[in-house]
Amino acid sequence: MAKINNKAAMFNIVFMLSLLLIVSMADGRGKTLQCDKVVGVQGGDTCLGIIQSSNSTTATFVAINPNLNCSALFVGQWLCVSATFN
Numbered sequence: 001m002a003k004i005n006n007k008a009a010m011f012n013i014v015f016m017l018s019l020l021l022i023v024s025m026a027d028g029r030g031k032t033l034q035c036d037k038v039v040g041v042q043g044g045d046t047c048l049g050i051i052q053s054s055n056s057t058t059a060t061f062v063a064i065n066p067n068l069n070c071s072a073l074f075v076g077q078w079l080c081v082s083a084t085f086n
Contacts, residue, residue, distance in 0.1 A: 008071070011048060015070060018062045033064060037082035041073050054081035 039050060047070035051061045062068075064083040 012070065014058060015047070015062055018059045031085040033083050034086050035064060035080035035083045037080070038078045039081050041075055041077040041079060043075055045073060046070070047073065050079060050081065056081060 037054075039054070041050075047061065047068070051058060054061075060083075061081070064080040068079070
């Protein structure tokens with residue numbers, strides 16, 4: 001039987017809810033997002049660790065990295081850590 005990581009499960013739920021909220025808020029604004037800074041994923045990196053090291057918030061990270069699967073990060077993957085709306 002697989003062991004469930006409660007912290008990871010809670011993070012994924014918060015992550016998805018934040019994404020839905022941000023997408024619904026940004027949908028009607030007509031603004032586009034431009035990534036200003038990216039980082040490459042390294043061995044052992046997690047979304048939470050990248051969020052913390054970039055002094056970002058989960059909501060911002062989710063908004064600037066749509067369709068990101070934090071459970072399947074891979075070495076060399078580029079993630080946006082800073083962006084502006086145009």
